Amino acid sequence: MSVKSLSLQADEAWRQTHFGRLLGHAQRKFDARVRSLMAQDDETPLALSNLAVRDKVGAAHIHITRHLSLQGDRITDLAERAGMSKQAMLDVVDQCEAWGLVLREADPHDRRAKRVRYTDAGREWHAAFQRAVQQAEAEFVEAVGQDVATVVRIGLEAYGSEVGDVA
Secondary structure, three states: OOHHHHHHHHHHHHHHHOHHHHHHHHHHHHHHHHHHHHHHOOOOOHHHHHHHHOOOOOHHHHHHHHHOOOOOEEHHHHHHHHOOOHHHHHHHHHHHHHOOOEEEEEEOOEEEEEEEEEOHHHHHHHHHHHHHHHHHHHHHHHHHOHHHHHHHHHHHHHHHHOHHHOO
16 A cells, blocks of 8 residues: 555544544434434324424424523524524524424514524423433433443533633
């Protein structure tokens, strides 16, 4: 094997195994498992369960479920917490509103702003999401062991808390 060929292999190897890529793969796998568990959950509203089964629920929908508080939030705040543009969040909110998960209402503190809050079906969806996350986390612990899971959690919490501090 030539030196150039080995150099190309080394270039490919680091791109396949760096933390960002591994974290991305892990998040996609975790989110896919959460969607699968939600689709199987007898307490998830049937129409919403069917969306999950047919892979209509994507990462953006998981984002809104992950970030929307039970009290409701302004769209700009929701977009910021989810790391999305306001326009992208509006698109997700439109779809979730069409599915009956959320509704928009005037913000009582700012007449120009809109707040998003869960509907009753959306609260059921949120509860199913919580159950699915807890199950997926338990499966992760089972797969890697409690000690490794604890170290991963501590590491991710430490690293994640510094995200805003990076210049």
